[in-house]
Amino acid sequence: MEPFVEHHGRAVALRRDDVDTDQILPAEFCKRVVKSGYEDALFARWRAEDGFVLEQPQYADATVLLAGRDFGIGSSREHAVWALRDWGFRAVVATGFGDIFRRNALNNGLVPVDLPTPVVEELMALAESAEGLRVTVDLRAGLLRRPGGEHPFTVDERARARLLEGQDVIAATLLRNEDIEAYEARRPAWLPEIPRGAFDRTERSEVGA
Amino acid sequence: MGPARTLAEKLWERHVVAARPGEPDLLYIDLHLTHEATSPQAFDGLRLAGRAVRRPGLTLALEDHNVATTADAVLDPVSLVQLETLRRNCADQGIELYSVGHRRQGIVHVVGPELGLVQPGMTIVCGDSHTATHGAFGALAFGIGTSDVEHVLATQCLEISRPRTLAVEFTGQLPPEVGAKELILALIARIGANGAQGHLIEYRGEAVRGLSMEARMTLCNMSIEAGARAGIVAPDETTLEYLRGRPHAPTGADWDTAVADWSTLATDPGAVFDRTVVLDVDGLTPLVTWGTNPAQTVPLAATVPDPQTFADPLELAAAERALSYMGLRPGTPMRDLAIDVVFLGSCTNGRIEDLRSAAGVLRGRTVAAGTRLLVVPGSMQVRAEAEAEGLHEVFLDAGAEWRLPGCSMCLGMNTDRLEGVERCASTSNRNFEGRQGARARTHLVSPAVAAATAVAGRLAAPADLA
Numbered sequence: 001m002e003p004f005v006e007h008h009g010r011a012v013a014l015r016r017d018d019v020d021t022d023q024i025l026p027a028e029f030c031k032r033v034v035k036s037g038y039e040d041a042l043f044a045r046w047r048a049e050d051g052f053v054l055e056q057p058q059y060a061d062a063t064v065l066l067a068g069r070d071f072g073i074g075s076s077r078e079h080a081v082w083a084l085r086d087w088g089f090r091a092v093v094a095t096g097f098g099d100i101f102r103r104n105a106l107n108n109g110l111v112p113v114d115l116p117t118p119v120v121e122e123l124m125a126l127a128e129s130a131e132g133l134r135v136t137v138d139l140r141a142g143l144l145r146r147p148g149g150e151h152p153f154t155v156d157e158r159a160r161a162r163l164l165e166g167q168d169v170i171a172a173t174l175l176r177n178e179d180i181e182a183y184e185a186r187r188p189a190w191l192p193e194i195p196r197g198a199f200d201r202t203e204r205s206e207v208g209a
Numbered sequence: 210m211g212p213a214r215t216l217a218e219k220l221w222e223r224h225v226v227a228a229r230p231g232e233p234d235l236l237y238i239d240l241h242l243t244h245e246a247t248s249p250q251a252f253d254g255l256r257l258a259g260r261a262v263r264r265p266g267l268t269l270a271l272e273d274h275n276v277a278t279t280a281d282a283v284l285d286p287v288s289l290v291q292l293e294t295l296r297r298n299c300a301d302q303g304i305e306l307y308s309v310g311h312r313r314q315g316i317v318h319v320v321g322p323e324l325g326l327v328q329p330g331m332t333i334v335c336g337d338s339h340t341a342t343h344g345a346f347g348a349l350a351f352g353i354g355t356s357d358v359e360h361v362l363a364t365q366c367l368e369i370s371r372p373r374t375l376a377v378e379f380t381g382q383l384p385p386e387v388g389a390k391e392l393i394l395a396l397i398a399r400i401g402a403n404g405a406q407g408h409l410i411e412y413r414g415e416a417v418r419g420l421s422m423e424a425r426m427t428l429c430n431m432s433i434e435a436g437a438r439a440g441i442v443a444p445d446e447t448t449l450e451y452l453r454g455r456p457h458a459p460t461g462a463d464w465d466t467a468v469a470d471w472s473t474l475a476t477d478p479g480a481v482f483d484r485t486v487v488l489d490v491d492g493l494t495p496l497v498t499w500g501t502n503p504a505q506t507v508p509l510a511a512t513v514p515d516p517q518t519f520a521d522p523l524e525l526a527a528a529e530r531a532l533s534y535m536g537l538r539p540g541t542p543m544r545d546l547a548i549d550v551v552f553l554g555s556c557t558n559g560r561i562e563d564l565r566s567a568a569g570v571l572r573g574r575t576v577a578a579g580t581r582l583l584v585v586p587g588s589m590q591v592r593a594e595a596e597a598e599g600l601h602e603v604f605l606d607a608g609a610e611w612r613l614p615g616c617s618m619c620l621g622m623n624t625d626r627l628e629g630v631e632r633c634a635s636t637s638n639r640n641f642e643g644r645q646g647a648r649a650r651t652h653l654v655s656p657a658v659a660a661a662t663a664v665a666g667r668l669a670a671p672a673d674l675a
C-alpha cells in the first residue's frame with residue numbers, strides 16, 4: 001500500500017451527524033465486483049438534492065471531509081471507504097467513527113481523525129468561510145494543523161505504523177506462520193470443518209432454480 | 210485459579226495465536242462466513258498477490274444479499290456477474306457454497322447457526338456487520354470489511370485491538386407482549402446509535418436467560434445498531450438444546466468434551482466490566498422507531514416526538530431532519546400512521562420463531578386493503594419448516610406474499626424495494642435514509658407488531674386487533 005505520512009488539502013464541511021455507510025454508498029452500488037471507480041456512487045442520494053455541499057464548485061478540490069458525530073456507522077461495506085478515496089478524500093475528521101468503518105479506512109489509507117465536537121465545529125465554520133480552510137493531516141506527529149492552531153488525534157498505533165511505512169498487512173501476518181501452525185495444532189478436534197459437498201449439491205427443493 | 214475474568218476476556222484469550230510484547234493480538238478465526246456482496250474484491254486481492262486460501266474448510270459461502278425472492282425473477286446483468294463471481298471463486302478455492310435453489314441456501318446469519326456451525330467459544334467473522342448475531346451462542350463474532358475478508362482467507366487470522374467490555378443487565382420480567390426486538394431497541398434508545406462504540410456487549414440478566422436461541426440471535430444481531438463491535442450471551446441449557454443433533458455439532462465423546470468446555474464459558478463472579486448499563490424491562494411495551502436511526506424509538510402507544518423537547522442541539526437538528534425525511538408531524542399518535550408495506554424477514558427476524566409469532570397473529574385474519582405484506586423466510590430450512598407447519602397457508606390466506614429466502618427488502622439490493630415515499634413497518638434492523646428504497650420511510654418493529662400492523666393497515670400491536 002502507498003504510505004501515508006502527511007497530507008495537505010482543502011476541507012469541506014458535511015453538517016450531518018450519524019452518517020451511516022448506506023448514506024455514503026447506497027446498497028445498489030455494492031453489486032459491483034471491482035474495488036475502484038465508486039466516485040459516482042458517493043453520497044449518491046444526497047448529491048441528487050439541490051445544493052449538496054460536495055457539488056459546490058469551491059469545494060471541488062477538497063480532500064479532507066469534516067463531518068459531525070459518529071461518522072460511518074452501520075453496514076461493514078468497504079465500498080464506502082473506496083468511494084471516499086475515489087472521490088479524492090484522504091482523511092475524514094469527525095467526532096467518533098463506526099468501528100468497522102474506522103478499520104476499513106485505515107486498511108485503505110483513508111485517515112480517520114477523531115476530534116472533539118467543539119474543534120470540529122470550529123473547523124467547519126472556517127471551511128464554510130469565504131477564504132475556506134486548508135489543513136494538514138500529519139500522521140507521523142498525530143496532529144491536524146490549521147492556520148493558527150493544531151489539534152492532536154490518535155489512531156490505532158499498529159495501523160499508524162503500517163500506514164507510515166505503507167506495509168502490506170497480510171504479508172506481515174504470513175510472516176507469523178509458525179505461530180499460526182502451532183496454534184492450529186492446539187485447536188480442539190471437535191471444532192467444525194466444512195467438507196465440500198456436505199449436503200448433496202444436486203438435492204434441490206421444489207422451488208427456486 | 211487466576212483472576213476473575215469476563216466471558217469476553219475468556220473468548221479473546223483462547224484465540225490469541227501468539228502474544229508478543231508490543232504487538233496487537235493476532236486472533237485465530239474458527240469460522241468465516243461469506244457472501245456475494247463483500248467478497249469479490251477479496252478474492253481478487255488474493256489472486257493479484259498470488260496467495261491461496263489457507264483453510265477452505267473453515268469458510269462457508271452463501272448467496273443472500275443480491276438474490277431474487279421470486280422463482281420467476283430475472284436478475285439484472287450486474288447482479289448475475291456478482292453471483293457468478295462468487296461461484297467461480299468458491300470453485301477455484303475449494304470453498305463450500307450454497308447457491309440459490311440449494312436446500313441450505315439462505316441469509317449467512319440464519320444458515321450458520323442452523324447447521325450447527327456456530328458453537329460456544331468460537332471466533333466467527335463475516336464481511337457483514339450483523340455477524341454479531343452469532344454472539345448468541347457465546348461466540349466472539351464480529352463484522353469485517355473486505356480487506357479483512359482477504360486477510361482471513363489468506364491467514365485465517367486477524368490482528369485486532371482488544372475491545373472494552375460493556376455489561377448490559379436486563380432486570381425484571383419481560384412482559385408477554387414484548388420480546389428481544391424490544392430489548393435491543395430499548396437499549397439503543399438509551400445509549401444511542403453509536404453508544405457502545407469500541408465495546409463488546411455481554412447481555413445478562415434473567416430476561417436474557419429466559420430467551421430462546423432465536424430471540425438471543427435477534428438481540429445480539431442488533432448490537433451493531435448500538436455501535437458495538439459484538440454482543441454475546443453466555444451459553445446454557447438453551448444453547449445445548451438448540452445445538453444437539455445439528456449437522457455440524459459435535460457428537461458422541463466429542464459432544465461431552467465440548468459441553469464440559471462450554472460450561473466454563475461464563476463471566477466469573479467478581480469480574481469487572483469497563484462499563485455497565487442496567488435496564489429494567491418490567492414495564493416494557495411494544496416499541497417502534499420514528500426516525501432515521503435506530504435510537505429514535507418510542508413506545509407504539511406514544512406520539513411522534515417534538516424535536517423542541519430535545520435538550521441537545523445536535524439531537525434536535527437530527528430529529529428535525531428525520532421528521533422531515535419521514536414525513537411526520539410532532540404529536541401524531543404512532544398508531545395513526547398508515548403503512549403501505551410490511552416486511553417480515555431479515556437476519557434479525559426471519560427465523561422460524563419469528564414466522565410463528567407473526568402467523569399466530571395473522572391466523573384467521575386478512576391483510577388490510579392498501580397494505581402489502583411480504584414474508585421472506587431467512588433460509589430454505591426456515592421456509593421448509595414453516596411449510597411443514599402450515600404457516601405459509603396462514604400467510605397466503607391472509608393475503609401475504611410468501612417468498613424465497615434472501616436479504617430482500619432489508620437492504621433493497623435486489624428488486625424488493627419500496628417505491629417513492631412508501632411507509633414500511635419492517636422487522637429488519639436499519640431505518641436509515643434510503644435503506645429500503647431511495648426515499649423510503651422505515652419503521653422498525655417486532656414480528657408480532659409487523660403482523661398486527663399488516664392487519665390494521667396502520668402501526669398496531671396484536672392487542673389492538675379486535
Ligand code: SF4
Pocket residue numbers: 273274316317318337339555556557615616619620637638
Ligand atoms: S438480512 Fe439485512 S442485515 Fe442481515 S445480512 Fe442481509 S442485508 Fe445484512
